Amino acid sequence: MSPVMTLAPGEAIPGPWGLVEALLVLTFAAHILVINVALGGTLLTLFAPGAGRETAVGLAKRLPSAVAIGVNLAVPPLLFASVLYGQYLYTAAIVSAVPWLSLFMVVMIAYALLYVYQPRAGAPGAGLLSAASAVLLLGASLILVNVSTLAVRPDLWTGYFSAPAGLVTALSDPTFLPRWLHFLAASLAVGGLYVALFSRKAADAGAGGRSRTGLAWFIGATLAQIPLGLWYLLSLPRPVIERFFGLHTGGSLAFVAGLGLAAAALWAAFRGRPGRAAFFTALAVVCMATVRSVARLGYLAPQFDPATLPKDFQIGPFVFFVASTVVVAAASVWAVAAYRRTAKRG
Numbered sequence: 001m002s003p004v005m006t007l008a009p010g011e012a013i014p015g016p017w018g019l020v021e022a023l024l025v026l027t028f029a030a031h032i033l034v035i036n037v038a039l040g041g042t043l044l045t046l047f048a049p050g051a052g053r054e055t056a057v058g059l060a061k062r063l064p065s066a067v068a069i070g071v072n073l074a075v076p077p078l079l080f081a082s083v084l085y086g087q088y089l090y091t092a093a094i095v096s097a098v099p100w101l102s103l104f105m106v107v108m109i110a111y112a113l114l115y116v117y118q119p120r121a122g123a124p125g126a127g128l129l130s131a132a133s134a135v136l137l138l139g140a141s142l143i144l145v146n147v148s149t150l151a152v153r154p155d156l157w158t159g160y161f162s163a164p165a166g167l168v169t170a171l172s173d174p175t176f177l178p179r180w181l182h183f184l185a186a187s188l189a190v191g192g193l194y195v196a197l198f199s200r201k202a203a204d205a206g207a208g209g210r211s212r213t214g215l216a217w218f219i220g221a222t223l224a225q226i227p228l229g230l231w232y233l234l235s236l237p238r239p240v241i242e243r244f245f246g247l248h249t250g251g252s253l254a255f256v257a258g259l260g261l262a263a264a265a266l267w268a269a270f271r272g273r274p275g276r277a278a279f280f281t282a283l284a285v286v287c288m289a290t291v292r293s294v295a296r297l298g299y300l301a302p303q304f305d306p307a308t309l310p311k312d313f314q315i316g317p318f319v320f321f322v323a324s325t326v327v328v329a330a331a332s333v334w335a336v337a338a339y340r341r342t343a344k345r346g
Ligand code: HEM
Pocket: 024, 028, 031, 035, 039, 070, 071, 074, 075, 077, 078, 081, 103, 104, 107, 137, 138, 140, 141, 144, 145, 146, 148, 149, 179, 180, 183
């Protein structure tokens, strides 16, 4: 066995860092998109339930799966981030252990509440169930913004020495609030887009109206990103901001492409095309996930750069990983198609 396997995080990596970073960006984008659907959809059951609660009923059918898929899609970025930034992520999780370890219980209760809500979504008063679930999911997002911010601010870890109870927060970081609001607005936008996507396929008379309401949420929340995104950008440390204005070619390109794709998504939504808007949104999220990775590199430089870590490319596990991904993806497509065929037959 290679001795690299026994090393602590931050000592060496089992493959080229660019490959691991690319996988981290792609899997994180998938995680956050589905989480946006789960949180945004749960909030829209409250803010836009529909005249006869049809939107809420349509969402309720889909939300438990969205939470389950979002949580499953959290595992790959957790593992890839651990490979490259393990010493930062683990320490951030340890100093904020109380919220971090609560995360799993918080998400499980939110998930269970959405199941209880599912058959009752059309009934008066059921909104209390989705409201409780929304509060817990919002709590989960705050826990993750906290740990992700702590993971790039090692100077805040010293809080542990004055209060070693696992309750260190990054609330004093100027990016905390705009970072979270940026995620919240994205969730409302993607939740609205999701409503537009599934409503346009419905056959009832109100489907067109529901699809337009979903698009209106997408447009409104995406326009709100202009001041929120600007606030978030300006709250970043100067050396990090400069990476998006020419200092880092990939970061600058991803930033400009992300903005362009978001504008294209808005344009498609204005023209009543939810499918196209979803396509551009997914690409914009991949660009923004790249921007987030470049920002992390900027925060950690010059003390840490994963590109300088010694590597021992373990091709066997990598091939096994790719092969398993392909098999699982094929099995998932087959399972969804089989489910749809059975559902159509009644
Ligand atoms: C319970 C299982 C979950 C796990 C293990 C998990 C894991 C992670 C990890 C490891 C990251 C950071 C990836 C990186 O550093 O590149 C992340 C980011 C994030 N997750 Fe999840 N997640 C989970 C569920 C959720 C839920 C339920 C929400 C919200 C409702 C959520 C919202 C977020 C947000 C907003 C970020 C980005 C934080 C930021 O950069 O400011 N996650 N998650």
